Amino acid sequence: QVQLVESGGGLVQAGGSLRLSCAASGRTFSRHAMAWFRQAPGKERDIVAHISLSGGRTYYSDSVKGRFTISRDNANNTAYLQMDSLKPEDTAVYYCAGKPFVAGIAPYEYDVWGQGTQVTVSS
Numbered sequence: 001q002v003q004l005v006e007s008g009g010g011l012v013q014a015g016g017s018l019r020l021s022c023a024a025s026g027r028t029f030s031r032h033a034m035a036w037f038r039q040a041p042g043k044e045r046d047i048v049a050h051i052s053l054s055g056g057r058t059y060y061s062d063s064v065k066g067r068f069t070i071s072r073d074n075a076n077n078t079a080y081l082q083m084d085s086l087k088p089e090d091t092a093v094y095y096c097a098g099k100p101f102v103a104g105i106a107p108y109e110y111d112v113w114g115q116g117t118q119v120t121v122s123s
Contacts, residue, residue, distance in 0.1 A: 002026040002112045004096050009117030022079040022096030033103035034079040038092035050103035086121045
């Protein structure tokens with residue numbers, strides 16, 4: 001079973017950048033589609049981006065398209081979320097998640113979750 005640990009969150013000014021990492025343990029990382037979700041206080045957990053097993057296909061929510069980039073390194077069992085041109089509305093706890101083989105956009109589809117990392121964007 002894959003276990004996930006996020007890192008890289010923090011406080012940044014609007015317009016700045018952060019890079020989140022999601023380190024996976026276990027032997028099946030390369031057989032898991034990976035995704036990043038986020039949850040702001042009082043709001044539902046929403047998809048940010050997902051990436052296929054090989055990294056050849058990606059999906060982005062409209063709110064982050066053109067600003068965020070998801071990637072993965074299967075040799076090092078790590079997924080990444082590069083976040084540029086950050087806005088105050090990007091403030092949330094960011095979670096990485098994995099599911100076998102095919103990515104999806106709904107949280108219930110994912111069976112492996114990290115503990116979350118806080119991202120705060122000041123105006």
